[in-house]
Amino acid sequence: MKIATEVENFLLEEVRDINKSTYVLKFSRGDLGFKPGQHLNIGLTGSGQHREYSIYSGINNDSLEVLIKEVDDGMVSTQLRKLKKGEELSVKGPYGFFLTDAKPKEGEKLLFIASGTGIAPFHSFVMSNPGASYRLIHGIRNIDEAYDREHYTEGSYFACTSRGNKGDYNGRITDYLLSDVEEKADKVYLCGNSSMIYDAMDILRAQGYRHDQLFTEVYF
Amino acid sequence: MKILKTVSFRTLGCRLNQFETDALVTSFHNAGYQVVDPNQKADVTVINTCTVTNQSDQKSRHTINNAASKNPDGLVVVTGCMANNYKEKLEGQEQITYVVDNDRKSQIVELVDGHFSGEVQHPDNLSGNKFGFETVQKSLHTRTSVKIQDGCDNFCTFCIIPSVRGRAVSRPVQDILENVRRVVDNGFKEVVITGVNIGRYDYEGVSFEHVIERVLELPGDFRVRISSLEPDGFSDDFYQLFSHPKLAPHLHLCLQSGSEEILLKMRRMYSARQFMDTVERFRNAIPDFNFTTDVIVGFPGESDADFQQTVDFVKKADFSHVHTFRFSRRTGTRADRMNEQVSGKVMAERSEVIRRISEENRLRYMHSMQQKEQRVLIEKVNEQGIARGYGEHYLPVEFAVTDPSTNRFEKVLLQETLPGEEPVMKGAIVGEPALKGF
Numbered sequence: 001m002k003i004a005t006e007v008e009n010f011l012l013e014e015v016r017d018i019n020k021s022t023y024v025l026k027f028s029r030g031d032l033g034f035k036p037g038q039h040l041n042i043g044l045t046g047s048g049q050h051r052e053y054s055i056y057s058g059i060n061n062d063s064l065e066v067l068i069k070e071v072d073d074g075m076v077s078t079q080l081r082k083l084k085k086g087e088e089l090s091v092k093g094p095y096g097f098f099l100t101d102a103k104p105k106e107g108e109k110l111l112f113i114a115s116g117t118g119i120a121p122f123h124s125f126v127m128s129n130p131g132a133s134y135r136l137i138h139g140i141r142n143i144d145e146a147y148d149r150e151h152y153t154e155g156s157y158f159a160c161t162s163r164g165n166k167g168d169y170n171g172r173i174t175d176y177l178l179s180d181v182e183e184k185a186d187k188v189y190l191c192g193n194s195s196m197i198y199d200a201m202d203i204l205r206a207q208g209y210r211h212d213q214l215f216t217e218v219y220f
Numbered sequence: 221m222k223i224l225k226t227v228s229f230r231t232l233g234c235r236l237n238q239f240e241t242d243a244l245v246t247s248f249h250n251a252g253y254q255v256v257d258p259n260q261k262a263d264v265t266v267i268n269t270c271t272v273t274n275q276s277d278q279k280s281r282h283t284i285n286n287a288a289s290k291n292p293d294g295l296v297v298v299t300g301c302m303a304n305n306y307k308e309k310l311e312g313q314e315q316i317t318y319v320v321d322n323d324r325k326s327q328i329v330e331l332v333d334g335h336f337s338g339e340v341q342h343p344d345n346l347s348g349n350k351f352g353f354e355t356v357q358k359s360l361h362t363r364t365s366v367k368i369q370d371g372c373d374n375f376c377t378f379c380i381i382p383s384v385r386g387r388a389v390s391r392p393v394q395d396i397l398e399n400v401r402r403v404v405d406n407g408f409k410e411v412v413i414t415g416v417n418i419g420r421y422d423y424e425g426v427s428f429e430h431v432i433e434r435v436l437e438l439p440g441d442f443r444v445r446i447s448s449l450e451p452d453g454f455s456d457d458f459y460q461l462f463s464h465p466k467l468a469p470h471l472h473l474c475l476q477s478g479s480e481e482i483l484l485k486m487r488r489m490y491s492a493r494q495f496m497d498t499v500e501r502f503r504n505a506i507p508d509f510n511f512t513t514d515v516i517v518g519f520p521g522e523s524d525a526d527f528q529q530t531v532d533f534v535k536k537a538d539f540s541h542v543h544t545f546r547f548s549r550r551t552g553t554r555a556d557r558m559n560e561q562v563s564g565k566v567m568a569e570r571s572e573v574i575r576r577i578s579e580e581n582r583l584r585y586m587h588s589m590q591q592k593e594q595r596v597l598i599e600k601v602n603e604q605g606i607a608r609g610y611g612e613h614y615l616p617v618e619f620a621v622t623d624p625s626t627n628r629f630e631k632v633l634l635q636e637t638l639p640g641e642e643p644v645m646k647g648a649i650v651g652e653p654a655l656k657g658f
Contacts, residue, residue: 052375052554095373095387097489194484201480201491211494212453218487220377220554 008032009045009088013063015081019144021070022117023081024056029064033079036125037217041092042066044079050092051076053056054120054191054217058127064091067147098217099189104132111185113200115139115173115192118201118219119147122191124150127136135182139196140171142166174199180207191217224254228262230283233270235447236302236414239365240325242270243353247329248601252356258287264332265296268325269302271384277302288315293333299325301532304384312568322370322385323348325561325568330553351391355402360625362599362609364408365447366399368431374450376476377487377554378519378547385416386644390423393431397438404440409597409627410468411435412445419454429458436464441629443597443612448472448514451488451498460502462509465517470510470614473498482519485558492533499537508589510613513539515574518567527570534577540585540615542578544571586637586645589615592649596632599627608644619647 014026025042034055043050051074058064070077083089099121102110112122112134119138126132137158140146143166146159160176161167169176177200188204190197197216204214227248231241236546244266245255256262265287269280280302288296298310299320310319317335320328320343327346334341350370355484371386400411413432415421445468461467477483478492502509515530520650534542546567549556594611596619601607607621611632619632632647 095375095382097373124362194481197480197484211497216484218484220558 008091010091012085012087012089014085015083015213018067018147021071022068022145022147024067025053025080025083025206026057026063026065027091029062029183032064032091032094033058034059034094035100036128037102037121038094038096039121040064040066040094042074043076043090044083045088047076047090049075050090051064052095054096054098054118054219055094055124056120057151058124060128067123069117069118088171098191098215098216102189102215104129107204108133109183109185109188110134111182111188112136112191113139113173113177113188114146115196116219117147118192118217120191121217122189123148123151135185137173137176137182139192140167142153176201180191184208185213187213189215189217192219194220195220224252226256227253227264227266227332228256228258228260228261229266229268229289230287231268232280232283233272233276233300235365235412236367236370236416237268237412238272239356239367239412240353241266242356242364243326244268246327246357246572247326247354248332251329251333251356257437260288261291262294262530264523264557265291266297266299266328266476267332269298269300271300271302271305271375271550273545273550275548277306279455279628284310284313286317291630297328297329297587299483301381301384305380318343320346321348323350326352326354327486331574349494350386350389352396355406357406358409359375362408362597363412363445363565364427365412365414366396366403366435367414368396369418369421373420374417374452374489375487375554378516378550378557379486380550380553381399381416382476383552388417388420390421391580393426393434395422396431400435400438404438405625407627409442410443410445411442412447417450418447419450419452421480427455429455430460432461432467433457433464436461439631442466443468443595446471448474450474450489451495459505460505468614469506469508470499470512470612471502472512472514475530475533475537476489476514476516477519477522477540479522479527480529480541482522482526482530485521485555486516486519489553496533496537506509508592510611510615511537512541512543513540513542513546515536516547517570517574518562518564520547520555520562521560522547522562522570528583531573531577534581536573538581538585542581544574544575544578546571583637583639583643586615586643589613589645590637592634594632594634595649596628596647598626598628598630608616611645616642616644617647617648618644621649652658 011028016024039052039054040052053066056067139160141163149157159167160169160173162172229241270276295317297318298316303319306320324346356364369390371388373388440522443466452474480492596609596611596617598607598609601624607619631650634645634647635651637648638644
């Protein structure tokens with residue numbers, strides 16, 4: 001299995017719509033190796049424009065997947081959605097270190113905290129480690145952003161919705177964390193926008209977590 | 221008598237670039253070229269460029285134009301990170317003969333030799349080897365660098381380097397050890413371990429701290445200095461390394477910002493708290509450990525409160541020198557697409573604040589080192605018999621000598637701090653009184 005070092009052109013297999021603004025891009029994998037938590041730089045072949053997307057699929061899948069939220073007037077996210085099956089996309093990577101030390105260990109409690117599409121690396125981890133024990137808190141606006149929640153072990157996924165009343169907790173993820181009802185974990189991994197991570201880190205530190213228990217990956 | 225072809229070099233940017241130029245100087249010298257001053261006309265001019273900021277681009281462009289106009293009949297070879305970032309643009313400029321990317325930089329002498337012998341080839345046909353540089357013999361410096369790593373996978377949101385230096389790659393351990401042996405055999409007394417992101421060194425399971433440990437175990441009277449390092453998290457073994465007498469108690473740890481929120485937006489791999497813990501752990505073990513750093517002011521969204529956190533951090537961590545950069549937008553980076561860009565005026569003001577604190581810190585640190593001994597590596601001795609060099613803590617020291625030879629260690633008692641634009645410490649060789657009039 002190789003680690004890609006240069007730009008490679010992969011073939012699109014499917015664009016799976018999740019909601020109006022979010023979709024999963026599935027494409028050929030070739031013999032590309034990666035670790036859950038790593039990301040790829042993806043763009044339209046020949047465009048010279050690439051954006052970073054965490055790998056969504058598991059290490060044992062034949063194809064690669066990334067979870068993409070369309071950015072208004074985005075130069076890449078909107079164009080990738082228009083690709084047709086069999087068309088090429090340009091891929092660099094994989095890169096990154098997030099989650100790479102999150103090996104499932106007997107008795108170790110892992111807490112994953114994500115906002116929006118920041119759930120992607122955790123999805124990859126869960127798909128790669130089917131028996132792993134974890135707790136995943138997902139901060140979203142509406143329940144239709146609970147992307148593929150059925151993929152997670154029963155009782156492990158917990159949605160915090162800032163709008164509407166269909167979440168497991170109806171309110172912001174940081175408000176939920178402040179309530180301090182979660183069982184203490186050995187390690188906490190946070191992925192999402194920088195404001196959420198910043199606020200959540202403050203809360204977790206106040207709850208007694210040491211910095212060597214906290215790991216972050218910022219999404220923009 | 222055979223007339224030697226002449227070659228001159230111009231280098232911009234980082235320590236790694238400087239090392240690579242030194243290695244090219246050696247290659248050309250060994251190949252029979254005469255290395256001449258950049259102000260002289262030369263048959264070949266090599267410009268090793270930098271592209272890390274917009275200002276670097278401007279300086280690189282200016283240097284290329286200046287070199288080409290001085291040498292209208294000579295070969296002009298442009299290499300370095302700008303050659304990667306703007307390859308096609310540079311190739312389209314008539315005044316430039318060859319544009320050589322970083323991967324092929326070490327083979328420039330082959331390219332030039334081929335040119336003069338009629339075997340002209342496109343630089344892309346050279347075999348790439350990031351670690352193919354000659355062992356430095358004829359250096360412009362007393363200390364030399366050994367490159368252990370190239371490239372970076374961190375993708376900080378402000379940085380173009382992963383795109384121009386490529387992904388992280390580590391040099392084989394045995395190559396590094398052999399390289400250090402050779403430079404020590406060549407007479408170098410100080411080896412600077414360098415690369416783009418050396419903390420991420422990993423060759424077949426051997427980590428950064430363990431390759432340094434192997435280097436320190438090599439025989440010879442030399443010391444090791446670690447160049448710029450990312451504070452991504454250090455193991456206990458890393459702290460232990462500094463109990464070795466050959467390892468200099470100085471680190472250039474890149475802070476960039478003291479604001480947790482800005483560090484997240486920069487996508488740095490550490491928090492300000494972690495960074496301070498690292499500093500405190502070192503200072504608990506070695507109270508006079510010298511830390512220097514880099515700070516970026518005016519990153520998008522940096523508020524007055526964020527900047528104040530950087531100010532507070534720089535004071536608390538007592539960096540003896542802060543290299544301050546004003547944020548520079550680089551096309552292709554995430555930060556270029558961020559809102560809340562900070563105005564040039566605010567950046568200039570913030571830069572000035574950090575510069576002043578840096579100067580105060582430096583003088584305070586120098587005062588704290590008075591009456592301590594340093595093992596100074598003499599770099600030069602002037603006509604008045606005043607030697608100048610750096611001690612293990614990386615402070616400049618001047619002292620009187622009777623032996624005018626350089627590139628040797630002397631144990632020096634630091635006696636006084638001489639302030640000025642570039643403060644220096646005055647000392648005397650241990651056991652000898654300071655000479656009158658000095």
